[in-house]
Amino acid sequence: MAKITFPxxxxxxxxxxxxxxxxxxxxxxxxxxxxxxxxxxxxPPSFAQAVAQFDPEYHLRPKPGQKWFGSGKTASxxxxxxxxxxxxxxEQHYEYIRPLRPGDVLTCETLPGKTWERESKRAGKLTFRxxxxxxxxQTGELVMIARGVGVTTERPVDQG
Amino acid sequence: xxxxxxxxxxxxxxxxxxxxxxxxxxxVQYAGVSGDYNPLHSDEVYTTQIAGYPSVFAHGMLTxxxxxxxxxxxxxxxxxxxxxxxxxxxxxxxxxxQSTATVEAVRNEGGQNYVDLKLSTLNQDGKEVVSGSxxxxxxx
Numbered sequence: 001m002a003k004i005t006f007p008x009x010x011x012x013x014x015x016x017x018x019x020x021x022x023x024x025x026x027x028x029x030x031x032x033x034x035x036x037x038x039x040x041x042x043x044p045p046s047f048a049q050a051v052a053q054f055d056p057e058y059h060l061r062p063k064p065g066q067k068w069f070g071s072g073k074t075a076s077x078x079x080x081x082x083x084x085x086x087x088x089x090x091e092q093h094y095e096y097i098r099p100l101r102p103g104d105v106l107t108c109e110t111l112p113g114k115t116w117e118r119e120s121k122r123a124g125k126l127t128f129r130x131x132x133x134x135x136x137x138q139t140g141e142l143v144m145i146a147r148g149v150g151v152t153t154e155r156p157v158d159q160g
Numbered sequence: 161x162x163x164x165x166x167x168x169x170x171x172x173x174x175x176x177x178x179x180x181x182x183x184x185x186x187x188v189q190y191a192g193v194s195g196d197y198n199p200l201h202s203d204e205v206y207t208t209q210i211a212g213y214p215s216v217f218a219h220g221m222l223t224x225x226x227x228x229x230x231x232x233x234x235x236x237x238x239x240x241x242x243x244x245x246x247x248x249x250x251x252x253x254x255x256x257x258q259s260t261a262t263v264e265a266v267r268n269e270g271g272q273n274y275v276d277l278k279l280s281t282l283n284q285d286g287k288e289v290v291s292g293s294x295x296x297x298x299x300x
Contacts, residue, residue: 012193019189020225021179026237037162038238045228045243049221052195060198070199075209089220093244099237147244156212157250 003109006051006135010102013043016050042099046092048135048146051108088157090128091149098143105138113147124154162236163298165273168266174234175260178226178281182218182255190222213250220247223257223290227281230259235275235296245279245292256284261294273298 010030017027025032026042033041052058062068069078100106113130120126128151135144179186188202196219199206207216224245231243251257258281265276279292 015193016225019186019193020222020229021186022225022229022232024229024232024237036237042238044225045232045240046221046225049196050194055195058195060196062197068199069206070197070203071205071209075205089247091244091246092221092224093242094240095242096240159214159250 003107004051004054006048006054006106006108008043008047008100008102008104008106010041012050012053013041013047013102016047017044020044020046038099041102043101045094045096047100048094048106048108048133048144049092051106051133051135087150087152089148090151091147093147095145096143097141100135100143104143106135106143109134109136113149120153122158123156126154127152162239163234163275163296165266165268165275165298165300168263168275168298170263170265172263173260174230175258176230176233178229178257178259180256182251182253182257184216184253187216187218187222187253190219190225194219194221196221215253217253218251218255220245220290223247223251223281224292226257227259227279227290227292231261231277231279231294234261235277235294235298239296239298240294241274241297242295243292244294245290247289248291249283249287249289251283251289255289257289258282259290264293266298273300 014028026036026038067077069076111132113132116128118126128149131148133146137143191197191202201219204216207213260280261277264278267274275298277294281290283289
């Protein structure tokens with residue numbers, strides 16, 4: 001898989017912190033952040049998920065000239081798709097060597113992970129796929145490792 | 161401020177309400193910033209009529225982010241060395257979530273003190289939506 005370049009920016013961090021309802025000044029106030037143990041603005045622990053913004057091929061972002069599977073005139077813009085629930089996020093794990101900071105330019109490389117299956121009462125056959133992403137900074141140092149597990153369900157998850 | 165090993169013991173807990181009455185708008189906010197525009201999280205028409213769910217629901221990663229707010233308020237900024245979760249149930253608009261960290265171990269490795277935590281986020285019905293663990297550097 002191609003490597004993705006992920007520039008870490010202060011505005012993006014501020015907006016991410018807002019979306020998770022975190023008002024900690026270490027995410028938006030450079031002057032206040034300077035006097036904390038972090039020594040400046042840092043990114044929240046799950047910020048690296050926003051690397052999707054920098055993946056030109058990311059499949060969960062509408063692209064000009066391409067049909068989108070969400071609703072428009074009809075309930076789905078793609079005809080003949082099975083009414084399955086598609087993929088869900090099952091697990092996410094991070095190992096931090098250091099916090100991400102504005103000005104970092106990360107190179108993200110996805111490594112192959114395991115695939116396994118399991119039967120479930122609530123959603124039928126589950127297919128799990130693991131993705132490992134290594135994040136290196138502008139000096140080539142490894143700063144973070146992410147391990148995500150996605151699951152495809154046979155049918156929508158029963159809410160009973 | 162970083163936690164102190166001398167002031168921590170196994171079984172200590174820290175708990176916070178991390179969202180009250182989760183709004184569809186906050187889910188849209190998360191979609192916009194994270195770049196995950198999966199219609200399951202913002203498109204009620206698609207999600208109810210095509211995907212077969214009762215309504216849109218939160219990104220798992222939004223719930224992880226909400227859980228991280230409790231975690232960093234407890235262990236301090238930039239001190240985490242590990243943070244992992246499993247998404248055990250979906251989070252829906254209107255949910256109110258309570259996140260709790262429980263001290264599992266206080267240890268020293270190569271001269272550095274660490275705390276190992278068990279994490280759990282419950283909805284208003286007491287159903288677990290996230291279970292996880294974290295490790296942070298702490299002061300002596």
